[in-house]
Amino acid sequence: MPLARSWVESANDPKTDFPLNNLPYGVFSSTGLDPRCGVAIGDSILDCRAAEEAGLIDLGHGPVFDVPFWNEVMEQGPEAWGALRARLTALLGADSTERDTVAPLLVPMEKVRMHMPFLVSEFTDFYAGRHHATNVGTMFRGPENALPPNWLHIPIGYNGRASSVVVSGTPVRRPWGQLKGPDDAAPRFAPCARFDLELEMGAIVGTASDGPVTLDEADAMIFGYVLLNDWSARDIQAWEYQPLGPFQAKATATTISPWIVTRAALEPFRCDTPPREVPLLPHLQDTGPMLYDIDLEIDLAPSGKAATTIARTNYGEMYYSAAQQLAHHTTSGCPMNVGDLLGSGTISGPEKHQRGSLLELSWGGKEPITLDSGETRSFLEDGDTLTLRGAAQGDGYRIGFGACAGTVLPALQDPYDR
Amino acid sequence: MPLARSWVESANDPKTDFPLNNLPYGVFSSTGLDPRCGVAIGDSILDCRAAEEAGLIDLGHGPVFDVPFWNEVMEQGPEAWGALRARLTALLGADSTERDTVAPLLVPMEKVRMHMPFLVSEFTDFYAGRHHATNVGTMFRGPENALPPNWLHIPIGYNGRASSVVVSGTPVRRPWGQLKGPDDAAPRFAPCARFDLELEMGAIVGTASDGPVTLDEADAMIFGYVLLNDWSARDIQAWEYQPLGPFQAKATATTISPWIVTRAALEPFRCDTPPREVPLLPHLQDTGPMLYDIDLEIDLAPSGKAATTIARTNYGEMYYSAAQQLAHHTTSGCPMNVGDLLGSGTISGPEKHQRGSLLELSWGGKEPITLDSGETRSFLEDGDTLTLRGAAQGDGYRIGFGACAGTVLPALQDPYDR
Structure with a gap:
């Protein structure tokens, strides 16, 4: 076209x-x-x-x-x-x-x-990027056990916090939380020291449902897409997430780009999910191309300095499409509503420069990345501005999302002093 | 009084x-x-x-x-x-x-x-019952590792699905889901075979907040309480919950009692949380009695038969109060809204007949319970009606919640056939 x-x-x-x-x-x-x-x-x-x-x-x-x-x-x-x-x-x-x-x-x-372009009814975040899940799993459990046993069979997701979703440009305050380092004898309450971003796409549910929906029905329910940065407090997450998953580590803020790019606009850019290592069960099997070829990048600008593009990847790297996530979301009969937001999970490619989080880019802080300014980063510093950008490239035109940006404000001195 | x-x-x-x-x-x-x-x-x-x-x-x-x-x-x-x-x-x-x-x-x-007495903004479910966490942990990880390392330090919680909250009397359809038994070679998509209840209290947030709140502020934000049955598909949960927590296993329905009992009405029944095994960090330390002495029971009636009371316990058994849960919920800066619902987590007492779920009462299905009708139950059968009841006992009066009831409908023959 x-x-x-x-x-x-x-x-x-x-x-x-x-x-x-x-x-x-x-x-x-x-x-x-x-x-x-x-x-x-x-x-x-x-x-x-x-x-x-x-x-x-x-x-x-x-x-x-x-x-x-x-x-x-x-x-x-x-x-x-x-x-x-x-x-x-x-x-x-x-x-x-x-x-x-x-x-x-x-x-x-x-x-x-x-x-904010829409009222977020509820927010669900997935974990549907193969390279991201493998990277994180390798860091935490070793390469043999990198992917959990269920990972190749269902798009793993958890419910996030709709109240924390903000539009691009909203500053994000570094959170406090309960932390316990591996060598600490006891946990402590302190500002997050490993504050991170996650590069994701967000799919917006435009049609309500009240029972299980097929993959084709799920695809048709999606109104449009946004860029999404799922800010993540890695040290809070490490201490809290067993056994019920991430909670306060993901509740400070999730930033979305201000423009809802409609499914109709993205139609020419549909692409297939990658080949399946093990076949999916019938209700999740692809019935057509439901991912999109969207180039993505992460820019990091320290306070007062120029931005460095720290990663480039593509939405087509995901193992599961938003339609597959939504179909899975309804299997239990879970009612879906207009305005529900589904985060794709972190989008990383197979190469090092294609990783969608600092956790992966710095390999858990062991290999800090170097910015154009000469500064290094393992995790985010106060004053850093993070900007996600994305576009599908057409013939002489592009379908862009606008910027998804946020600046990290320092933690409050005393979170209870008002 | x-x-x-x-x-x-x-x-x-x-x-x-x-x-x-x-x-x-x-x-x-x-x-x-x-x-x-x-x-x-x-x-x-x-x-x-x-x-x-x-x-x-x-x-x-x-x-x-x-x-x-x-x-x-x-x-x-x-x-x-x-x-x-x-x-x-x-x-x-x-x-x-x-x-x-x-x-x-x-x-x-x-x-x-x-x-429904109120519009549920978002739903968070906790895991704040010491006896429940110990029982479940013992079944899954052995008595030495029953409690996760973080459990005595923070009220562990996860975000639930507000759209699935229904009022007492609403039938609950047995869900389909992806399951994999320990001896199965591969997962399958099938109706839940281990459908369960969880006896909980729900706290309703009546005042919005936009940053960390103290324990006293959190207590004052609570408008009232309801009984809450967090229906749980144990076989779906076992397969899906690692590493990001329960998702579809808890998304079929959560039933609440129809009457919001106000914090003011419960004031005479405040009681302390149990003694702390390890001190809580200052921001979570009790500043006064914020639990309530509320007697609770679970009645199970097979289709067309009389009910058997299968458990009796008390809200005062919880390790964390709703105020502590809410205070923890805000530590990251997570905005809380009017109408947010916080589930206490399953309320079990130390004795066998005080357990708040069939998972615990039947010890994972190994010790089925016997009803007055002579039938046995490991998990719920189609047609079973579950009724939670609760009341604080005053001097010549009681503060009751009314019934929190739901009947289990059989799973759909084909969830995609409409």
């Missing part, structure tokens, strides 16, 4: 994240404009509330843009999702007959502040 | 769960009455919506009973909680001057259907 041309000239630049082929959904505010839904197009944002009020968009069941989140659109269902995308394509395409009416509703992207 | 007398005569019966001292909060519907908030008093329910519309209740910031859940009341904060309780006590007390106005707003309890 080639570039689809828009009358918004900046959307035709092959380097923009937001050509007409993309049309991702976010929530923005600007001087005189309180938070509202918008669609990115080149270097501008179409104000959806204004477009709906002007009668340019009508999904047929009353207003959906009178609230500053995309859940109402999701609630309308897949047919409405398709109708909205078709309408936006017509309004913003090079052949649009409504250019003069639409142009005044565009807001320059450089002037806006982005907000 | 003695019985507080009400003009509703049934509330003065020493055997009622709902004397004037209690005044628990639920949501009910009845012929001609759509779901609405109500307060239990003896064998009746005060229709709070009607009482608010009649001007009998006014919390001062607009209507709070125009919605069928208690979250709006919680949002008003602890001062309003106290004012509401005082007002209800005045309206329903023996000395009430408004008896004639209030009496027509009472609905007979036998004619109502109960609904």
Whole structure:
């Protein structure tokens, strides 16, 4: 599929994240404009509330843009999702007959502040990257026992904390927690000393379900994708996670990119999961390509210094697709709701520079990485800004996600002193 | 504190769960009455919506009973909680001057259907019962390694699935899941064969927080308590839970009792946590009695047969209070919201008949229990009705929770056939 041309000239630049082929959904505010839904197009944002009020968009069941989140659109269902995308394509395409009416509703992207694009109902985080699970397992249990016995059979996941999900740009405070080093006689309560990131994709559930769903049904339930950084306190995690899994180590914050890139926009970039070492059970077997070829990178910028790209990888490296994760999520009858967010798990490739966390990049702190500034990092330092970027590369255009960024603030001196 | 007398005569019966001292909060519907908030008093329910519309209740910031859940009341904060309780006590007390106005707003309890009393924001389940953790640990890892190293230092918990929380009376469908017995060569997808209950208390967070809170602050944030049955698929759990904890094994359903018993009503029944084997770190150290002396029991009734009480225990057996769990929950900065639900973890006592799950009562299925009907049980059978009951015993009255019941429906023949 080639570039689809828009009358918004900046959307035709092959380097923009937001050509007409993309049309991702976010929530923005600007001087005189309180938070509202918008669609990115080149270097501008179409104000959806204004477009709906002007009668340019009508999904047929009353207003959906009178609230500053995309859940109402999701609630309308897949047919409405398709109708909205078709309408936006017509309004913003090079052949649009409504250019003069639409142009005044565009807001320059450089002037806006982005907000959470949707209300997160519940957040589930998976562990579906083969290379990540192997790296972490090798560090903790040795290469023979790297993958848990269940790993090749089910996408292992755990419930995360929806209240901790924040939008790109939100600073992240280094947490306190209970820690116990291998040589400590007793645990202590202290600021996290091994604060880390995890490069992930997030899939947003757009359709509710109330019983087991097939893989094809699960795929159709997904509204779109975001970049996701699952900030992780490795020292808190090591002490708390047995036997019930990560808890406070993952509850400080999870940052998502501000633009929901729709499943429709990613359609041309579908790719297969890797060959199966052991066959999956029938209910999890791939019925078609449900992963996406999305290039990803992690940039780390120390306070006041330029960023270094510390890793490059691709979403296609995952062993399980979001559809497989969602299908597994429903096997027990677990009800899924509009706005549920599924983290893919850390996306690492087979090579050292493709690892999606500092835990892996520095091999548990034993092999610190060197930044362009000459500084080294085993884990994150106060003031570091982490930025995830991602894009699917088309023929003369790219489907980008925008940045997923956060700066690490120092731990509170006394967490109970207010 | 003695019985507080009400003009509703049934509330003065020493055997009622709902004397004037209690005044628990639920949501009910009845012929001609759509779901609405109500307060239990003896064998009746005060229709709070009607009482608010009649001007009998006014919390001062607009209507709070125009919605069928208690979250709006919680949002008003602890001062309003106290004012509401005082007002209800005045309206329903023996000395009430408004008896004639209030009496027509009472609905007979036998004619109502109960609904979820609040919107569950997020659900966290803990593992804070010493006897339960020791029993399960002994079965799985032997008596020397029964308690994980962290257990005496932090209330171990994991995030559960809010969407799966249902009110008492909702049938529970036996789930399918991926299982692998110790002698199976490969996993299979099949109905759960080891379906279990867990007797727990649930604490409801009534005040939001956005950073670490002290133990006293945590205690003050709790709006009330419910009984909670954390249905558990033991065979699914055994295969999936390493390394990230329980997931689908706990996602079929969690049943709560329909009445929120307020912290105020339970005030006279506070008791201490047990002596500490090792001192807790300062931020978790008890500052006063924050557990409650609540007698609990589990009744199991096979289809069409009378119930057998299979266990009796007490909430005071827990090692950690809900306040300690909540304080720990916030250490990382995890934001807590109105409507968050915290499960205590299974409440087992030291004796065999005090065990709060069939896993423990039948010792992993090795010692099936015998019911009054002569049948035996290792795990739940289709058609079994499980009922949890609980009450704090006062001087001539009891603070009861009502029943927390659910019947096990057979697994679907084919979970994907709709």
